[in-house]
Amino acid sequence: MLFNSLEFVIFFPCVITLYFAINERYKKIWLLLASYIFYMSWNPKFALLLAFATVITFFLGLYLDKKKRSKITMTVILIIVFSALVYFKYSNFLISQINHVINIFHFQLISHFDIVLPVGISFFTFQAAGYLIDIYKKETKAERNFIKYALFISFFPQLVAGPIERSKDLLNQFDNTKNYRPNRVFHGLLIMLWGFFLKIVIADRCALIADYTFANYEHLKGIQLIAGATAFSFQIYCDFMGYSTIARGAAKILGINLTENFRMPYFSSSIKEFWRRWHISLSYWLRDYLYIPLGGSRKGKLITYRNILLTFLISGLWHGAGWNYICWGGNTRFFYNNQ
Incomplete structure (x- = not known):
């Protein structure tokens, strides 16, 4: 579900209401369940990939933490971690490049894969890879609590559009679960409202100008093209910053501080x-x-x-x-x- 959707307007109040109502020992479990519900709203099959990546990197972290590992071992681990990202995001691009080459020699072309790119795969892959590298460099210890680690990988405010968080900044915050505090909730809501303003009022309005310009550029004058390009620059900035700001505000309400991304x-x-x-x-x-x-x-x-x-x-x-x-x-x- 998109942040600027009716589904999220219903989903998020339900999440925070139950989060503040339940016992502290169940808060991480509830946030993890809510994160998977959020992710499955895009495509339920994606949750299997997210869960698989979580399990693999959790045990790889434990493996790296036992003793000093060689660079070759770490390289193999990173290849494993990034393999899914390469397959889903880059395999058809690589196949198209191979086809360009073999077409010169009149060989049979390789068929493209029917692949749907999982939402947020670049973000949670980089986040998991950074966690493993930190363990390898002995800058952090492997997380032994699977629920907390799974929440670190799938925390719904920053799951699909970042920011890419470091384990040392985010993991420990899940131990300090927060009760309801009006001032913190109010502050978080203000941040979310600013994000919604950037996304809905500015980015989506600029998108109308930019889309029209790029669709009709052959018939437009120079000043109109400049206006369209300017609108596009504000669209991509306010769209991305809007999402990151909403994520920071939503996490703030839950007592979690995310990295400022812009x-x-x-x-x-x-x-x-x-x-x-x-x-x-x-x-x-x-x-x-x-x-x-x-x-x-x-x-x-x-x-x-x-x-x-x-x-x-x-x-x-x-x-x-x-x-x-x-x-x-x-x-x-x-x-x-x-x-």
């Missing part, structure tokens, strides 16, 4: 600053779990350029499977590196 990025003075203020949880994930482990800027200019390029190419692919996203990531790297 910090007025359009007021940035450089590309580097923009990426520190746009989709902050993803930018920091890529920095801490990809760019720095590759060597960051510590091994000379050539390695630094390579690391920046790989990081932004992965960032481009994270947003979608296609050469347009790859080129966007590569071009962003160029402007970022020349600040």
Whole structure:
């Protein structure tokens, strides 16, 4: 269900009412059940994938926590974790590229898969991968409570659109379950209302202008095209920020603090600053779990350029499977590196 839907307007009050009414020992169980109900509203089959990913990464975390593991072991584990994401999100793109190559030699083409992309798979996959990397680096201990770990992976406010949370920031908050506090609930509702305003009033209205512009660009004048492009930039920003803000407000009501995902990025003075203020949880994930482990800027200019390029190419692919996203990531790297 979408945040801006009648289903969510009914679902969320039911969740918080029962959450504050039941005994503390059952609060995590109720939030976990509510999270799966929320996720199953998109497609009940997706819940099986989410549960499977949760079970696999839970036991992989216990395995990593027993003793120091080699880099090869960690690499194999990450391949396992990301395999589902690659299959669902990128397999048809890879097949299309293979078909382009073999078509040159007049070979039989490979059929595309009939795949429905599970909602939020990029978010909970990156969140689980970050958790395992933190255990490998001995920055956190593996979670022994399966219910709490399952809630960490599936917590419904941030499940389908982020932010991507770190285990050290979110897991322990589930131990400190909160009772009803009017001030906290009021504050959370205000945050949610601001998110709804960004999504419904600004993003959805800008979408009307942007959609019309892109559908009729051949017949429009320059100033109209500029207006459409500007509307699109506000649409994608307010849409994404609106969802993240609603998520933060909903979690706040439940006594959970989520990461701020946007910090007025359009007021940035450089590309580097923009990426520190746009989709902050993803930018920091890529920095801490990809760019720095590759060597960051510590091994000379050539390695630094390579690391920046790989990081932004992965960032481009994270947003979608296609050469347009790859080129966007590569071009962003160029402007970022020349600040």
